[in-house]
Amino acid sequence: MTTLRAFxxxxxxxxNNINLDPLTETYGIPFYLQYLAHWPEYFIVAEAPGGELxxxxxxxxxxxxxxxxxHGHVTALSVxxxxxxxxxxxxxxxxxxxxxxxxGGFFVDLFVRVSNQxxxxxxxxxxxxxxxxxxxxxxxxxxxxxxxxxxxRKALSRDTERKSIIPIPHPVRPEDIE
Amino acid sequence: MAARGHVQDPNDxxxxxxxxxxxxxxxxxxxxxxxxxxxxxxxxxxxKVLKAIGLQRTGKQDEAFSLAQEVATxxxxxxxxxxxxxxxxxEMHRPELVTKLYEAAxxxxxLSEEYHSHLFMAxxxxxxxxxxxxxxxxxxxTVPKNPYYFWSVMSLVMQAISAQDDKLAQTMFLPLAERMxxxxxxxxxxxxxxxxQLYFMILERLGKYVEALDMVRGPLGEKLTSxxxxxxxxxxxxxxxxxxxxxxxxxxYKLLLxxxxxxxxxxxxxxxxxxxMDKSWSPPNEEEHCVEGPVQTTVAEAVKFVVDRMExxxxxxxxxxxxxxxxxxxxxxxxxQRGCPDEEELGDPLELMLQFFGKFGDKxxxxxxxxxxxxLLPPEQHTQxxxxxxxxxxLGEVGEDGFGFPGDTKVLQRHLCVCQLSRVLGLQHTLDxxxxxxxxxxxxxxxxxxxxxxxxxxxxxxxFSDTYCLMVAHVYIDLWTETGDENMLWQCLGVLEEGLSYxxxxxxxKLLLLLLFCRLGAFHTYSTTx
Numbered sequence: 001m002t003t004l005r006a007f008x009x010x011x012x013x014x015x016n017n018i019n020l021d022p023l024t025e026t027y028g029i030p031f032y033l034q035y036l037a038h039w040p041e042y043f044i045v046a047e048a049p050g051g052e053l054x055x056x057x058x059x060x061x062x063x064x065x066x067x068x069x070x071h072g073h074v075t076a077l078s079v080x081x082x083x084x085x086x087x088x089x090x091x092x093x094x095x096x097x098x099x100x101x102x103x104g105g106f107f108v109d110l111f112v113r114v115s116n117q118x119x120x121x122x123x124x125x126x127x128x129x130x131x132x133x134x135x136x137x138x139x140x141x142x143x144x145x146x147x148x149x150x151x152x153r154k155a156l157s158r159d160t161e162r163k164s165i166i167p168i169p170h171p172v173r174p175e176d177i178e
Numbered sequence: 179m180a181a182r183g184h185v186q187d188p189n190d191x192x193x194x195x196x197x198x199x200x201x202x203x204x205x206x207x208x209x210x211x212x213x214x215x216x217x218x219x220x221x222x223x224x225x226k227v228l229k230a231i232g233l234q235r236t237g238k239q240d241e242a243f244s245l246a247q248e249v250a251t252x253x254x255x256x257x258x259x260x261x262x263x264x265x266x267x268x269e270m271h272r273p274e275l276v277t278k279l280y281e282a283a284x285x286x287x288x289l290s291e292e293y294h295s296h297l298f299m300a301x302x303x304x305x306x307x308x309x310x311x312x313x314x315x316x317x318x319x320t321v322p323k324n325p326y327y328f329w330s331v332m333s334l335v336m337q338a339i340s341a342q343d344d345k346l347a348q349t350m351f352l353p354l355a356e357r358m359x360x361x362x363x364x365x366x367x368x369x370x371x372x373x374x375q376l377y378f379m380i381l382e383r384l385g386k387y388v389e390a391l392d393m394v395r396g397p398l399g400e401k402l403t404s405x406x407x408x409x410x411x412x413x414x415x416x417x418x419x420x421x422x423x424x425x426x427x428x429x430x431y432k433l434l435l436x437x438x439x440x441x442x443x444x445x446x447x448x449x450x451x452x453x454x455m456d457k458s459w460s461p462p463n464e465e466e467h468c469v470e471g472p473v474q475t476t477v478a479e480a481v482k483f484v485v486d487r488m489e490x491x492x493x494x495x496x497x498x499x500x501x502x503x504x505x506x507x508x509x510x511x512x513x514x515q516r517g518c519p520d521e522e523e524l525g526d527p528l529e530l531m532l533q534f535f536g537k538f539g540d541k542x543x544x545x546x547x548x549x550x551x552x553x554l555l556p557p558e559q560h561t562q563x564x565x566x567x568x569x570x571x572x573l574g575e576v577g578e579d580g581f582g583f584p585g586d587t588k589v590l591q592r593h594l595c596v597c598q599l600s601r602v603l604g605l606q607h608t609l610d611x612x613x614x615x616x617x618x619x620x621x622x623x624x625x626x627x628x629x630x631x632x633x634x635x636x637x638x639x640x641x642f643s644d645t646y647c648l649m650v651a652h653v654y655i656d657l658w659t660e661t662g663d664e665n666m667l668w669q670c671l672g673v674l675e676e677g678l679s680y681x682x683x684x685x686x687x688k689l690l691l692l693l694l695f696c697r698l699g700a701f702h703t704y705s706t707t708x
Contacts, residue, residue, distance in 0.1 A: 001439055001441045001499070001500040001501045001504045001505075001547065002439055002440070002441060002501075003440065003441045003442040004440065005442070006405065020685035021683075021685075022638045022683040023638050040404075040405070041404035041405040041406070041408075047441075048441075048543070048546060048547075049441050049504060049508075049547065049550055050546055050549065050550055052546065054543075081542065081640055082542045082543060082546060083542070083543050083546075084541075084542065085541050085542070086500070086541060086543055087497055095406055098406060099404065099405075099406060102403060102404070103404070115636070116638075117636075118639070
């Protein structure tokens with residue numbers, strides 16, 4: 001039982017139960033505000049009947065239409081531990097995909113830590129596949145080595161031949177990503 | 179995200195190396211290069227500014243500032259100098275100086291779209307809304323592009339929002355903004371979705387809900403495509419403000435049929451239905467009830483609606499949604515508040531909650547959901563409720579220590595939920611010291627037993643049985659508060675530290691430890707990052 005609504009600035013004061021999860025990045029306020037300003041339709045939060053925040057998704061649309069690279073991108077997706085296993089992440093992803101379809105995107109993509117098996121499996125179940133590996137995408141904060149990311153994609157209806165998801169055989173570096 | 183202070187590619191070949199040095203953090207070389215360049219071309223303003231940036235970044239603020247001012251007083255109009263000065267002033271946290279810069283530039287080059295834009299942005303950084311409004315219009319007069327016009331409109335709205343005197347907002351700023359938008363509408367010049375959203379915002383702030391509703395339902399509303407259900411959400415908001423309960427009810431009903439898990443629409447459905455009942459409104463016989471469709475106005479209809487939704491969930495093979503069952507409990511709550519006897523048609527809250535637990539008890543959200551409606555149970559039923567819940571948890575055979583344990587994580591979660599519910603009902607608090615200590619022993623046993631399910635957990639995952647550990651800690655705190663026995667507090671700390679050793683990412687353990695250490699006066703820094 002969820003209320004799905006637009007994320008507001010005030011929600012930044014209430015999302016600790018979601019962001020205290022170790023695999024959820026907490027960005028600086030300007031980062032969140034930029035997304036609220038440019039792509040508010042992609043910034044959706046789920047609220048429980050008691051008023052607690054359950055989870056949220058942040059995304060954007062970018063890329064060249066001419067090169068068939070116009071796509072939706074998942075910047076962040078997180079569900080609080082006490083609200084997991086309710087299919088909420090799947091619901092939020094479904095909404096992001098629907099918005100991306102309406103914008104005429106060719107595919108949806110996202111980055112995920114290669115060690116985050118739980119997330120990788122979840123995305124695979126939702127129809128995503130690994131497109132390429134990005135070396136040292138995630139910089140570690142505390143002396144640990146940087147971690148690689150999988151760039152996972154799902155083709156949308158505009159990509160009729162599903163060309164966008166044909167995997168690249170060799171890994172790339174963060175500088176090489178558009 | 180681009181790095182802060184990233185300078186754009188210069189047109190001038192000579193300046194490029196200095197830009198590169200600055201980007202790489204090599205301020206010393208940047209200053210040196212700039213000096214070299216200035217020896218040959220002493221009026222190359224941009225080089226002076228880049229040198230100033232280098233100085234500022236090495237901590238020589240005053241020198242940097244006076245050098246920059248040398249250039250600024252000349253009122254430069256070349257792109258490089260202006261951009262470099264903007265970067266410098268922003269790093270010095272002096273955004274107001276950027277406004278002066280571009281004011282001068284715009285005076286000298288009044289037809290520059292770019293300088294007018296920059297001036298608008300400069301005003302935006304310092305929140306000078308009135309100047310933004312003027313800059314926006316000046317920009318529009320130079321280059322008649324829609325965004326510029328609407329920047330001006332938005333600046334008026336900002337003046338309305340920040341006005342000390344609300345009357346000023348209502349009688350001056352907002353009406354002016356409204357007229358500006360209406361002009362564009364009349365001339366058929368509305369282009370972007372954002373313009374329609376701004377128009378809606380203005381009408382809403384003016385309290386012109388009828389106009390706002392008409393606008394959204396009309397052709398302009400068709401532009402509202404980015405956000406899912408944008409038009410429906412805006413209509414719903416206006417129906418509620420205008421207290422158009424038939425429309426509110428019909429729309430909620432429609433949206434719930436499409437999405438039976440959306441809590442906010444159950445609330446609006448119930449709210450509107452009861453408002454209609456209180457007004458003794460009934461739908462007209464032959465015409466359609468309202469523009470949104472059929473309206474429901476009786477308790478019987480509400481009951482049927484909720485029961486039907488639950489039956490739909492019961493029939494499903496796939497994952498059932500919690501919505502309809504929670505809605506049923508909510509309806510009972512509301513009927514009870516109104517003293518309506520029909521609540522009995524929905525069933526006994528105790529049985530309904532047991533059913534809910536049966537369906538959703540293995541999810542961690544069960545406790546947060548049921549907590550809301552526990553008040554529907556009279557205190558005499560509390561123990562009975564806990565016992566009946568226990569019956570639904572198939573624990574294993576009782577072992578030597580007198581406890582039976584769950585066979586898998588789902589049963590574990592159910593058992594945990596029962597423990598949490600009994601705490602919320604206050605059943606743990608009524609136990610005496612001995613009783614609490616026995617409870618602690620039992621919970622600890624369950625905690626340790628449950629660790630086996632989490633052997634393969636990564637250190638970024640929480641253990642399945644963590645919440646038992648947390649509960650033990652809280653019962654120790656209860657004992658410490660009641661008896662003053664410090665030993666209880668030390669036991670508590672020990673238990674939490676043990677929990678952390680198995681589950682290093684558990685933020686709840688860390689927060690509680692921090693709180694307790696502070697109470698003890700041990701302000702020691704926690705080196706583990708949450």
